[in-house]
Amino acid sequence: MSWGAHQFEIYAVHAHLPRKMRGRVSFFGIWLGDFTPDFLAKFWVYGVTIGGTRYGASVPERWHRGWPGMGLTHTVFTGALLAALLWAWRRDRGLTVGYLLGYAAHALTDVNDSVGTMLLFPFSTLNWTVRTWAYAATVGGGKYLDAAAYYSSLGLVMDLFWLGVVLASWRVLTRDYWRRQVVPADARGWAALGRVLPERALLALYRATFFYGLCRLVAWTAWAHLLARPVIGGVRHRGYPFDLSWTGPWWMPQATLPHVPVLLVPVGVAVLLAAVYGVAGWLWEPMGAAERRADRAAA
Amino acid sequence: MEAKIDSALWYGVAGASYVGLSVHHKFLLNWVVGPLWLVAVVWLGPAAAALVRPR
Numbered sequence: 001m002s003w004g005a006h007q008f009e010i011y012a013v014h015a016h017l018p019r020k021m022r023g024r025v026s027f028f029g030i031w032l033g034d035f036t037p038d039f040l041a042k043f044w045v046y047g048v049t050i051g052g053t054r055y056g057a058s059v060p061e062r063w064h065r066g067w068p069g070m071g072l073t074h075t076v077f078t079g080a081l082l083a084a085l086l087w088a089w090r091r092d093r094g095l096t097v098g099y100l101l102g103y104a105a106h107a108l109t110d111v112n113d114s115v116g117t118m119l120l121f122p123f124s125t126l127n128w129t130v131r132t133w134a135y136a137a138t139v140g141g142g143k144y145l146d147a148a149a150y151y152s153s154l155g156l157v158m159d160l161f162w163l164g165v166v167l168a169s170w171r172v173l174t175r176d177y178w179r180r181q182v183v184p185a186d187a188r189g190w191a192a193l194g195r196v197l198p199e200r201a202l203l204a205l206y207r208a209t210f211f212y213g214l215c216r217l218v219a220w221t222a223w224a225h226l227l228a229r230p231v232i233g234g235v236r237h238r239g240y241p242f243d244l245s246w247t248g249p250w251w252m253p254q255a256t257l258p259h260v261p262v263l264l265v266p267v268g269v270a271v272l273l274a275a276v277y278g279v280a281g282w283l284w285e286p287m288g289a290a291e292r293r294a295d296r297a298a299a
Numbered sequence: 300m301e302a303k304i305d306s307a308l309w310y311g312v313a314g315a316s317y318v319g320l321s322v323h324h325k326f327l328l329n330w331v332v333g334p335l336w337l338v339a340v341v342w343l344g345p346a347a348a349a350l351v352r353p354r
Binding site: 035144200214216219220222223 | 306310313314317318321322323325328330333334335337338341342
C-alpha cells in the first residue's frame with residue numbers, strides 16, 4: 001500500500017487537470033475519491049484487539065486487494081460505478097469527475113506494492129503489480145510494522161516522488177490558487193464552511209491533507225529509523241534497516257496474490273489512465289449541459 | 300509580507316509540534332487528528348499567542 005503518496009496525489013491531480021477542467025473540478029471530489037478505497041477496505045486489514053482477542057482479516061492482503069474480499073474497492077470499475085451513482089444523485093460534473101480521477105489515482109498508485117490491485121475487475125480477478133516494495137500489512141505486525149517496512153523501502157521514494165510532483169507545482173498550495181481554482185468549483189461547500197471558519201482556517205483546511213502527508217512521512221521515517229529497536233532474525237537493530245532494492249525490504253516477507261506478468265503492468269496502467277481521462281474529457285461537455293438543464297428544472 | 304511570515308511561522312509550529320509529539324505517540328498519526336491539528340494551530344494559535352503576550 002501507499003502512505004503519504006495518497007495525500008500528495010490529490011494535489012498533483014488537481015494541479016494537472018486538462019485545461020478545460022481547470023477551476024471546475026471539485027477538490028472535495030478528488031479528496032473523497034482518493035480516500036474511498038481505504039475508507040471501505042482498510043479498517044479490517046489491521047483489525048482491532050479487544051480483551052486480548054484480535055478481530056480482523058485473517059489474510060490481510062486478500063481482504064484488502066483480492067477476490068473474494070474487498071479488493072473490488074481498489075478498482076477503476078468500482079470508482080466509475082460510484083462516480084455514476086454520485087452523478088445520478090448530485091448532477092454535479094465537477095464533483096463526479098473529481099471523484100473518478102481521485103479514485104483512479106488511488107487504484108493505480110497501489111499497483112506498486114507486491115500485492116497490487118485488480119485493474120481489470122470484474123473481467124479478471126488477477127492482480128496487477130510491479131512489486132516495487134513489499135506489501136507489509138500482516139496479522140501480527142499491524143500498522144507499525146507496515147509503516148516501518150514502507151518507510152524502509154522504495155515506498156519512501158514513492159512518497160518523496162509525489163511530494164516532489166506537488167512541490168514542482170507549488171502554486172497549488174497558495175492562497176491565490178485556492179481562491180481562483182479550488183473555491184469556484186466547490187463554491188457552496190466553501191461558503192458553508194466560511195460561515196463558521198475564517199479564511200485563515202479555510203486555507204489551512206485546504207492544505208491540511210498535504211500537511212498530514214508530509215508529517216506522517218517525516219514522523220514514521222523518524223520513528224522507524226531513529227527510535228525503533230526491532231529484533232530481526234534474532235538480532236536487535238538500532239532502527240529498521242533501509243533496503244531500497246526492488247520489492248524490499250529484505251526483512252519483510254513479500255505478500256502477494258495471483259497476478260499478471262509484471263511487464264504488462266506499465267502498459268495496463270497507462271491505458272487505464274488514458275481511458276479515465278479520455279472518458280472524463282469526452283463526457284465533460286454533455287455533463288455540463290445536463291447539469292444546466294437540471295439547474296433550470298430545479299429553478 | 301509580515302502576514303505571510305506570520306502564517307508560515309504557524310504552519311511551522313503546527314508541523315514541528317505534530318511530528319514531535321506523534322513520533323512518540325503514534326496513535327496521533329491518523330487522517331483525522333493530523334488535518335485537525337493543522338487547522339487548530341493555524342487558526343487558534345495566533346489568538347492564543349495574543350492572549351498570553353505581554354501588552
